[in-house]
Amino acid sequence: MSGTHTDVPSVVAHELPRPVPLDEFAACPVGEVFRRVGDRWSMLLVILLGRRSYRYNELHRAIEGISQRMLTRTLRGLETDGLVHREVHPTVPPSVEYSLTPLGRTLLEPLSALADWAVLHEPEIAKARAERIRGGGPSSDL
Template sequence: MSGTHSDVPSVLAHELPRPVPLDELAACPVGEVFRRVGDKWSMLLMILLGHRPYRFNELHRAVEGISQRMLTRTLRGLENDGLVRREVFPTVPPGVEYSLTPLGRSLLEPLSALADWAVRHGSALGRAPEPR
């Protein structure tokens, strides 16, 4: 919420130019976050890692239907974004553990709000209103 419009959701607190320039849309940090965590697997992995650190094979077993390749790609993307930490342990073979970074942990609250909204209103999505 903005300080001057406490009753207005923050996404509505500022007027957008019309038409919205494509370069502004492409540079929007909100859209960028949705592109990064809005894919099929990222949010689920963030939620799992929010509970505790996981080894790669534990995560693979915990998510039905994800291939090893897709799990690797998704974890690398989250790691590159600074949301997930990959720690290698000097064992034979090397052990690798994934956990959320402080930045990743800070994303759990807004993800929870979005998930709560989806549970409350998801069934209404896609249903056209009755004609008047």
């Protein structure tokens, strides 16, 4: 970032082409990360694994409403992205333990900042939503 733009967030400082090409948007590494951590279960799994490692069944019991299939898919996606480590212990039956990788641990700080922001601004967001609903929904001047 240049010395003249030190107070400008990097997501705003970066120049985007107009219109934004769909293929560039789809291939954007930032978008990929947002899609991963923004899905229904990934952020919760990263937070849980940020506290300690878990065996598969412990994780399944720790998250109400997640199916085994979805837990497996989400863990595999996080593992593929290098955020989660899967270790199989040679027991009978085999036990599998999940933990955050060093890369996954680096995600805890920005997730915490986003969570802190959401808690801090929740009343404003709730007020804006309520006003929007009272006003009749989405604006027609888009």
